Every structure is written in structure tokens, then in C-alpha cells.
Amino acid sequence: MRPGFLIRYLMFVTSTMMMLGAGEKHSGIPITPTWMPFRIPAGWPKPPTDIFAKNRLSEQGFELGRKLFYDGRLSKDGNFPCASCHQQFAAFANIEHDFSHGFNNTFTKRNAPALFNIAWMTALHWDGSINHIEVQPLAPLTAPNEMAENIDSVLGKLRKDKDYHNMFKAAFGTTEINSQRMLKALAQFVGSIISSNSKYDKVKNGEATFTPNEQNGYDLFRAKCAGCHKEPLFTDNSFRNNGMPLNIYTNDIGRMKITGDKQDSLKFKVPSLRNIGLTYPYMHDGRFTTLGQVLEHYSTGIQINQPNLDSLLRKRQPMTSREKSNLIYFLYTLTDTSMVKNPRFAPH
Amino acid sequence: MNKRNLLSSYAPRSVIVLTTMGAFLFLNFTSPMQKTSKTGIVSFTFNITVKGERLVLNDSQYTNIFGEKYRVSKFKYYISSPGLIHGNEIKIERNGYHLIDAASPASQHVVFRVPAGSYDKLYFLLGVDSARNCTGAQSGALDPMNDMFWTWNSGYVMAKLEGFSISSAAINQRMEYHIGGYKGNNKVMQKINLAATSPINIIAGKTTEVTIETDIDKWWQVNQPVTIQELPICTSPGELAKKIAVNYSNMFSIQSKQIK
Known part of the structure; x- marks a missing residue:
């Protein structure tokens, strides 16, 4: 004690x-x-x-x-x-x-x-x-x-x-x-x-400023990602099919298991992007190890023939490698070190 | 739970729940009679049978309407908001949740108070209302320790029937019906009204015991056939669970009543 x-x-x-x-x-x-x-x-x-x-x-x-x-x-x-x-x-x-x-x-x-x-x-x-x-x-x-x-x-x-x-x-x-x-x-x-004390939050509160790369990444984020990853929580709590093929080892159909509705096949909860720099690997089955792989999926990997594919992703989200790296610069501003190191949340 | 804190009327949220269920009963909030009158004790005693014969768990073999033989190893169900009805007035046990378990004779008595008077119907909900399914950790009869809460898909199993049947192709010839679902189209809670052939009299200071037969055979005996051979397992909300719930809503009948 x-x-x-x-x-x-x-x-x-x-x-x-x-x-x-x-x-x-x-x-x-x-x-x-x-x-x-x-x-x-x-x-x-x-x-x-x-x-x-x-x-x-x-x-x-x-x-x-x-x-x-x-x-x-x-x-x-x-x-x-x-x-x-x-x-x-x-x-x-x-x-x-x-x-x-x-x-x-x-x-x-x-x-x-x-x-x-x-x-x-x-x-x-x-x-x-x-x-x-x-x-x-x-x-x-x-x-x-x-x-x-x-x-x-x-x-x-x-x-x-x-x-x-x-x-x-x-x-x-x-x-x-x-x-x-x-x-x-x-x-x-x-x-x-x-978790509300990342660099992003400090920028929003006027206590810090983004670097040019981060700012460009933020602009890209708002244009390409914010439709599902809504600020300030960076999720809209919805369930969506983001065009990943079924994991044939787990056969995980996602939301459909709960609702029994075919429309919900391969839908999973939109996760918050806060602290995403710390939470690898990514997606419901951890299939992507790096943020680069995640962005590559949205850029070129989305299976656009899936019937329940989210309407926002039908044309994929093509990104140049420069855009991807700036987006990653921005995503790292969502890391909240004070939460991760807060002794109140650590074992006593 | 809460056997002492009784009667009065539904809390407003429950009213909304009931209204959406298509409630037809007039709920009297401020009846002066209710406040001043004396109360008597009602005891619903659930006599669990198969076709009138008291259920014997595990050892006895029964035959359903389709000629399928089965044994029962577990049988439990939730009774909530038990009450009595006179005309268009209903008196219920507020926040009354009870788990009836065939393996526990003590669980088969539901005791509560209502104002003294003469009633013509008894009432209860078979299951747990939506609100209690989604507002966090509960206690008493609703404690998840009672093995009636789905941990993988939050919500209560409203009724559970398990056993074995040679007609079942499931593993170990198992028969397993866990009937639940509280959302939207998947709601399985049943509202039970049983009319008495003669008035149910509640006398102040006395106990009126009403014995309610619960006939497991009725799980199969209705217009929506669910055979063990075809459907030995139901462990999630959905169409099958709804069908079975409609079937089993017919398993209750008033057997006898006496004033003690």
C-alpha cells in the first residue's frame, strides 16, 4: 500500500x-x-x-x-x-x-x-x-x-x-x-x-506550433482521414469496412457477428488515432506493423470490390510518398507522453 | 432483490420502455388509495413441470411433441416486475428482478407486496428490461455471477434451457438454448398476463400464494416449430431466439392459489 x-x-x-x-x-x-x-x-x-x-x-x-x-x-x-x-x-x-x-x-x-x-x-x-x-x-x-x-x-x-x-x-x-x-x-x-495533452492539443490551445511538415500532414489528415477519425477524439465511434481482405486464419467478420446483419460484414470500430505512434501493430488483427504500411493500404491496398466497403473509400486515398511522410509527422503529434508517463496510472 | 422496497409505480424511464413495447396499461402514479391502504403479501410460486409432472433434472427423460426424447440439465429464467392487475390498474414490485432456477427450490418463490384488494390477473415480465441490459454492472439476481450474462455480447440471457437429446447432432448430443436479446428487432422479453378464474384476493397482513405452473414442454408445442433435430443450439440474439421466446411465453398457467 x-x-x-x-x-x-x-x-x-x-x-x-x-x-x-x-x-x-x-x-x-x-x-x-x-x-x-x-x-x-x-x-x-x-x-x-x-x-x-x-x-x-x-x-x-x-x-x-x-x-x-x-x-x-x-x-x-x-x-x-x-x-x-x-x-x-x-x-x-x-x-x-x-x-x-x-x-x-x-x-x-x-x-x-x-x-x-x-x-x-x-x-x-x-x-x-x-x-x-x-x-x-x-x-x-x-x-x-x-x-x-x-x-x-x-x-x-x-x-x-x-x-x-x-x-x-x-x-x-x-x-x-x-x-x-x-x-x-x-x-x-x-x-x-x-489522453488530451499531446502536441496536437497544445497547438490547439495555442501553447505550441506545428512544424511545416506537421502542418502539411494535418491539412492532409483533415482532407483524407477526418471523415472517420473525427477531432478531437479522432474517431466518430462508427463501424466501417475499410477494404481489408478477410483474415483467413481468424475468419473474423467483425460487427456482423454481433448484429447478424450482412451489411455489417467486415466492419470494425474506427479506432482513435491518438497515441497511434505507440500502439503498433495496427488494425483489428494487427496485420500492419508500421504507419507506412497502414497508409499504403489506404493509398493502394483497399479492396474496392468489397460490397460493404465504406463509401468514403471507394476511390481509395491515393497519396504520394511525401504526403505519407508528412501525414506520419502529424500522427506523431498525437502522442501524449504525459498520459503514458503519468504515475497515477502506473502500478503502486 | 429489493423485496421490501415495493409497489408504487414505474420510474419514468421504465414508462418509456413500456410505452415503446406497446403498453396498454394505465399506470397510476399518485393514487391516494395506494398511499393510505394496507398491503398484503403475494407469493408467486413457480412449479416447474414437464406436462404437469414436476421436472426431475438430469435423470428423467421426456418426449416433446415431435417425438424427440430429451433430458434437462439446466433450466433458469428471469422474472421481473411481478405484479397484479385489477381492471386497468396494475400494481407491481418496482425494481423487482428474480432468477428462477430449477436447481434451487428457494429461488422458485417470488414474494412482494401489493395493496390489499381483489385482483383478476397476475402479471410479470419474462426477462430483463432493456435499461438493465445496458447500464453497467448489476447486483442481486442480475449479478453476472449467476451465469446469465453474455460476456462476449453484453446482455442478459433471459431464459436458459440445457440438456441432452439423442435427436441432437451437436457435440455430445447437446441441446442448448440461451435466449436473449434486448435491442431493436432482437428483443425477446415477453410480457405475461395470466387471468385468474376467480379473483385473487389480497388481505392486509396475510400472504396469498399463487402457484404458477411452468411447463417446459411448451418450448416446443406451438405454432412456430423448433425441433431439437434441426435446431439443437441457440446461443445468440436473433430470429431463432425470438421464435423460441414466443413459444415459451406460453409455458405459464395458474395452478392454484391459497391465502395463508
């Missing part, structure tokens, strides 16, 4: 004791956590729904979520915490892995997405299968090729740890450890990861 937390925790206990004028021994006496505001960066839209409407953010809820996020006990053999596939230095994506590694030498079927600005997302996962941040952890936690656990067993492990008793109490008022509290705490941590 971190000293700062301990001090705050002791302050709570003391203040509660003072308020009640009695010794605080029983878990029946609730403790009030330190509420934390959710700050929307300047100039950003309001999130489509308030993910914290029924899960009020608190310092203690966030800290509990962080401990859970980094705790291998959420997986069957202890080796696969959430953070094993969502690494802070990779903007909480999985660096260099097209498919992530799971329990018992297995692979996932998709590339682990980066985790930030989730409060602005309307659905999670590449196919939009997950409808709320709080229920997302159930998917990797129970998948046999990921954490391979079940909730009952995880809660059993958490209940054996005295630290968790204290932290659940600090976050939720009593020592009870249940699935709802565990999921809400994880949502508080992951939902609080905001």
Missing part, C-alpha cells in the same frame, strides 16, 4: 471516528470516500452518456480499480492481469503483439485496443459487442484464451487479501467484496484515463 493512500485512509477513519464520537470497529459504519470530479478537456464535447452516473468517481474507487487492473489474481494462473495486454507505455495497448497472449499458450483473436478516453465511446471492442465500460472486464476475465477465470473464483481470491477489505471499504463504505463493486472500481480507473 502506498503511503499517500494510507495517510488518506487513516484520515478518513479518524474523521469518521470523530464524527461518530465512537471507536470505528465494525464494518457497519460507513466511510465516505473522497469524491473526484470527471474533467472534460477544454473544447471537447460532452461524453454521449455519463458512464459515472451510477458509479460516482472517488479517489479510493480509482485506487482500488488501479490495484485490480494490475493484479494477476484476476486471471486463472496469476500471469494475466488486465495490464498484461494493456501496457501504459503503449497507451494501454499491447506493444508489438498482433494478437495478445492468454492463458495456457493461447492467443486472442484480435489486437488489444488502447485504453483512453473511453467515456466518449458508445460501444467497446472492435465489434462494439460491449455496451458499458462496467461489464467490459467480464469478457477478458472469462475468455479461455485470455484470463480464463470466473468471477466467483476471482472474488474468492480477493476476499483472502486484507488490503482489499480495506480498499473496498474505503471506496464503497463497507468491506463487502462483490462483482458489482469490483467492476465499478475497474471502470473508475480505466474510465479516468484521459
Whole structure:
């Protein structure tokens, strides 16, 4: 346990004791956590729904979520915490892995997405299968090729740890450890990861200026990419078919698996381009290793005969090599080092 | 869950949900009667049978209308917003969600309060309303630990029937129906109204027990045939799930009632 937390925790206990004028021994006496505001960066839209409407953010809820996020006990053999596939230095994506590694030498079927600005997302996962941040952890936690656990067993492990008793109490008022509290705490941590301090943001706030190459790349971005990767989140949360051939090993049809609608065949969620310099490899199956390969796909590789190809891509997006390199200069301005290095998001 | 915090009316959001479902009932928000009258206890007891005979899990073999033999290993379903109806007035248990499990006799009683009086129908939703499917982690009967929540495609399994049948070509001759879906055209929640042959009387301070037969045989016995041979597995929302849900909405009937 971190000293700062301990001090705050002791302050709570003391203040509660003072308020009640009695010794605080029983878990029946609730403790009030330190509420934390959710700050929307300047100039950003309001999130489509308030993910914290029924899960009020608190310092203690966030800290509990962080401990859970980094705790291998959420997986069957202890080796696969959430953070094993969502690494802070990779903007909480999985660096260099097209498919992530799971329990018992297995692979996932998709590339682990980066985790930030989730409060602005309307659905999670590449196919939009997950409808709320709080229920997302159930998917990797129970998948046999990921954490391979079940909730009952995880809660059993958490209940054996005295630290968790204290932290659940600090976050939720009593020592009870249940699935709802565990999921809400994880949502508080992951939902609080905001990336809004890249060079791009500083330019927008008048604190920095683009180099000529970056500026040219930004102009190209607005002309060729912004139709799907809408500022300031750099995604419009839609599902689109960007003309990549079906991966014949995973046979992943994307959104269609969820909706059952043929129109959704090979459609995947438009990912945010923020921190894209850190989140390689790219696309839902990590098929491209470099941004150069990604741009080559849009420039010459799009399969224009696919019936569900997105209407914005029917003529591909031809780019010269100079345009591509300037676009990459711009994309690197979306890297948010302060988020990637923020000690609040690191294990304690 | 929430067995004490009862009656009154739907919250406004639920009203919208109900209205979009084509609700026909008049919901009385501020009935003075409701506030001043005394309440009695209602207990819905779900008697799970196959053609009238109490279900025996795993060991007994049954035969459906198509002559297909099957055994049942798991049978669970959600009951929400249980209530009673008199004329055009409905009294429900607000935020009442219950998971009925054939393996757990204790789960088969749904107990709630309504104002004393005489009612002519009982009411419940078979499934979980859309709002609870998409607003995050729930607790109690809706806890994902109950193995009734799809982790790969968020949403509740409203009813689950699993077993084995020699008619099934699926792996291990499995029969597996996980019926869910809460969005748009894929909604499977069913609204159940059962008219009583004589009034259901609720007396203040007493418990009226209504036994509701749940006949698994009805999963097959209706106008939209789903045979085990042809369709032994349904584990995602869609047309098949909707068909099965319409079929199983017929499995309930009032068996008896008594005041204790």
C-alpha cells in the first residue's frame, strides 16, 4: 500500500471516528470516500452518456480499480492481469503483439485496443459487442484464451487479501467484496484515463506550433482521414469496412457477428488515432506493423470490390510518398507522453 | 432483490420502455388509495413441470411433441416486475428482478407486496428490461455471477434451457438454448398476463400464494416449430431466439392459489 493512500485512509477513519464520537470497529459504519470530479478537456464535447452516473468517481474507487487492473489474481494462473495486454507505455495497448497472449499458450483473436478516453465511446471492442465500460472486464476475465477465470473464483481470491477489505471499504463504505463493486472500481480507473495533452492539443490551445511538415500532414489528415477519425477524439465511434481482405486464419467478420446483419460484414470500430505512434501493430488483427504500411493500404491496398466497403473509400486515398511522410509527422503529434508517463496510472 | 422496497409505480424511464413495447396499461402514479391502504403479501410460486409432472433434472427423460426424447440439465429464467392487475390498474414490485432456477427450490418463490384488494390477473415480465441490459454492472439476481450474462455480447440471457437429446447432432448430443436479446428487432422479453378464474384476493397482513405452473414442454408445442433435430443450439440474439421466446411465453398457467 502506498503511503499517500494510507495517510488518506487513516484520515478518513479518524474523521469518521470523530464524527461518530465512537471507536470505528465494525464494518457497519460507513466511510465516505473522497469524491473526484470527471474533467472534460477544454473544447471537447460532452461524453454521449455519463458512464459515472451510477458509479460516482472517488479517489479510493480509482485506487482500488488501479490495484485490480494490475493484479494477476484476476486471471486463472496469476500471469494475466488486465495490464498484461494493456501496457501504459503503449497507451494501454499491447506493444508489438498482433494478437495478445492468454492463458495456457493461447492467443486472442484480435489486437488489444488502447485504453483512453473511453467515456466518449458508445460501444467497446472492435465489434462494439460491449455496451458499458462496467461489464467490459467480464469478457477478458472469462475468455479461455485470455484470463480464463470466473468471477466467483476471482472474488474468492480477493476476499483472502486484507488490503482489499480495506480498499473496498474505503471506496464503497463497507468491506463487502462483490462483482458489482469490483467492476465499478475497474471502470473508475480505466474510465479516468484521459489522453488530451499531446502536441496536437497544445497547438490547439495555442501553447505550441506545428512544424511545416506537421502542418502539411494535418491539412492532409483533415482532407483524407477526418471523415472517420473525427477531432478531437479522432474517431466518430462508427463501424466501417475499410477494404481489408478477410483474415483467413481468424475468419473474423467483425460487427456482423454481433448484429447478424450482412451489411455489417467486415466492419470494425474506427479506432482513435491518438497515441497511434505507440500502439503498433495496427488494425483489428494487427496485420500492419508500421504507419507506412497502414497508409499504403489506404493509398493502394483497399479492396474496392468489397460490397460493404465504406463509401468514403471507394476511390481509395491515393497519396504520394511525401504526403505519407508528412501525414506520419502529424500522427506523431498525437502522442501524449504525459498520459503514458503519468504515475497515477502506473502500478503502486 | 429489493423485496421490501415495493409497489408504487414505474420510474419514468421504465414508462418509456413500456410505452415503446406497446403498453396498454394505465399506470397510476399518485393514487391516494395506494398511499393510505394496507398491503398484503403475494407469493408467486413457480412449479416447474414437464406436462404437469414436476421436472426431475438430469435423470428423467421426456418426449416433446415431435417425438424427440430429451433430458434437462439446466433450466433458469428471469422474472421481473411481478405484479397484479385489477381492471386497468396494475400494481407491481418496482425494481423487482428474480432468477428462477430449477436447481434451487428457494429461488422458485417470488414474494412482494401489493395493496390489499381483489385482483383478476397476475402479471410479470419474462426477462430483463432493456435499461438493465445496458447500464453497467448489476447486483442481486442480475449479478453476472449467476451465469446469465453474455460476456462476449453484453446482455442478459433471459431464459436458459440445457440438456441432452439423442435427436441432437451437436457435440455430445447437446441441446442448448440461451435466449436473449434486448435491442431493436432482437428483443425477446415477453410480457405475461395470466387471468385468474376467480379473483385473487389480497388481505392486509396475510400472504396469498399463487402457484404458477411452468411447463417446459411448451418450448416446443406451438405454432412456430423448433425441433431439437434441426435446431439443437441457440446461443445468440436473433430470429431463432425470438421464435423460441414466443413459444415459451406460453409455458405459464395458474395452478392454484391459497391465502395463508
